[in-house]
Amino acid sequence: MIIRFGYVAMSMTMQNASPSKTVTFKIYSKLAEKDPEAALNKVRRVTRQNLNNCLRLLRHNKAHGVQVYRFSSKIIPLGTHPELKHWDYMGEMEPELKELGQFIRENKMRVTFHPDHFTVINTPVADVLEKSIVDLSHHAGLLKTMGLNTCAKLVMHVGGGYKDKSASLERFRQNWSQVPSEARERITLENDDKIYTGSDVLWLCEQLKLPMVLDIHHYRCNHGHGETLSELAPRFINSWQETGLNPKIHVSSPKSEKNRLSHHDYVDPGDLYPFLKIMREHNRDFDVMVEAKQKDLAMFKLVQDLKAYPGIKVLGEALAEFV
DNA sequence: ACGCGTCAAGTACTC
DNA sequence: GAGTACTTGACGCGT
Numbered sequence: 001m002i003i004r005f006g007y008v009a010m011s012m013t014m015q016n017a018s019p020s021k022t023v024t025f026k027i028y029s030k031l032a033e034k035d036p037e038a039a040l041n042k043v044r045r046v047t048r049q050n051l052n053n054c055l056r057l058l059r060h061n062k063a064h065g066v067q068v069y070r071f072s073s074k075i076i077p078l079g080t081h082p083e084l085k086h087w088d089y090m091g092e093m094e095p096e097l098k099e100l101g102q103f104i105r106e107n108k109m110r111v112t113f114h115p116d117h118f119t120v121i122n123t124p125v126a127d128v129l130e131k132s133i134v135d136l137s138h139h140a141g142l143l144k145t146m147g148l149n150t151c152a153k154l155v156m157h158v159g160g161g162y163k164d165k166s167a168s169l170e171r172f173r174q175n176w177s178q179v180p181s182e183a184r185e186r187i188t189l190e191n192d193d194k195i196y197t198g199s200d201v202l203w204l205c206e207q208l209k210l211p212m213v214l215d216i217h218h219y220r221c222n223h224g225h226g227e228t229l230s231e232l233a234p235r236f237i238n239s240w241q242e243t244g245l246n247p248k249i250h251v252s253s254p255k256s257e258k259n260r261l262s263h264h265d266y267v268d269p270g271d272l273y274p275f276l277k278i279m280r281e282h283n284r285d286f287d288v289m290v291e292a293k294q295k296d297l298a299m300f301k302l303v304q305d306l307k308a309y310p311g312i313k314v315l316g317e318a319l320a321e322f323v
Numbered sequence: 324a325c326g327c328g329t330c331a332a333g334t335a336c337t338c
Numbered sequence: 339g340a341g342t343a344c345t346t347g348a349c350g351c352g353t
Contacts, residue, residue, distance in 0.1 A: 010347085020347060024330050027349075074347080117345080118332035128333070160334055194335090262345085 002285040005299050005318040006068025012297040014060050017053045020074040021046050025081055040087060043077055047089065050075045051096040058103050065316040068287050070112045080138045090145055101146025110287060113139040114155045122159035122172035129175055136183035150185045151245055155213050158204060161195040169204055176208060188213050193221040193261050198232040205239050212239040215250035216275050221261055233278050247284060252291040265293045269305040280322050
């Protein structure tokens with residue numbers, strides 16, 4: 001059983017390579033009052049910088065054998081802002097985006113976006129749904145422009161609970177029909193740390209035929225009475241059956257005893273190992289997204305730390321085998 | 324060079 | 339119903 005590891009957005013080992021530099025709307029507005037073109041040029045400059053750093057990160061990933069990566073959701077500053085609708089960033093940045101996509105395809109990398117938590121599909125507020133759809137289309141459009149097929153996914157949460165989980169799950173199904181198919185084809189759903197448990201999300205995924213991303217830290221924070229990872233695993237694996245992709249999990253460790261929801265700098269291998277054993281029973285290769293404050297550094301360390309565990313053979317800086 | 328307030332968003336909680 | 343916490347990397351100002 002082969003396990004690939006990945007990390008989120010930025011590197012702690014590579015200096016000055018942020019893919020998330022921004023221009024806040026406030027700063028943009030102030031500049032635009034005096035000179036609208038100069039303001040937009042600043043946004044363009046930062047965007048090119050982000051995309052260039054993205055490519056540097058992908059090269060860094062290649063050099064270290066990292067095949068799994070999540071893009072920052074902030075690579076296009078103000079890309080979805082209603083006041084910048086006139087800006088054709090997709091057209092202007094097409095060469096840069098194509099170059100990223102080509103590099104990803106050539107090196108058989110798996111990439112995702114994780115739209116921010118204010119993108120909410122199950123919201124009861126029409127305006128929020130509308131903005132969420134804009135954001136989902138934006139992310140799906142970036143992947144499409146990169147020339148990546150629907151194997152490049154968008155990882156989402158179900159959304160709010162609104163004091164009635166089953167009604168809110170049902171609202172997700174209703175709102176789902178309003179999401180453009182370009183986005184729908186890419187969306188995968190993840191269990192969260194407060195509201196929707198693994199079995200809640202699996203129920204929805206099975207209804208809508210979506211793959212599920214299992215976050216084992218969120219499972220620990222939030223799971224139903226008697227709900228176990230062993231029971232969730234086969235359904236989770238099955239949700240990926242028709243995608244041609246490995247099932248994917250997220251792993252992280254709690255920041256502290258007091259603050260169990262926030263992410264620690266590093267990942268305790270003991271938080272992952274029991275799940276590896278579950279996956280070995282199913283003998284299924286899978287991918288692990290490391291969510292830790294120390295980003296790639298934490299991922300490299302986790303892989304090294306796993307060496308101490310029985311059955312683990314480390315094959316690369318971000319690759320292991322469980323025999 | 325560093326620290327602190329600010330920014331951006333939606334939800335959930337408190338009073 | 340208003341205000342605040344949550345989250346997170348980055349900006350920008352003050353020292």
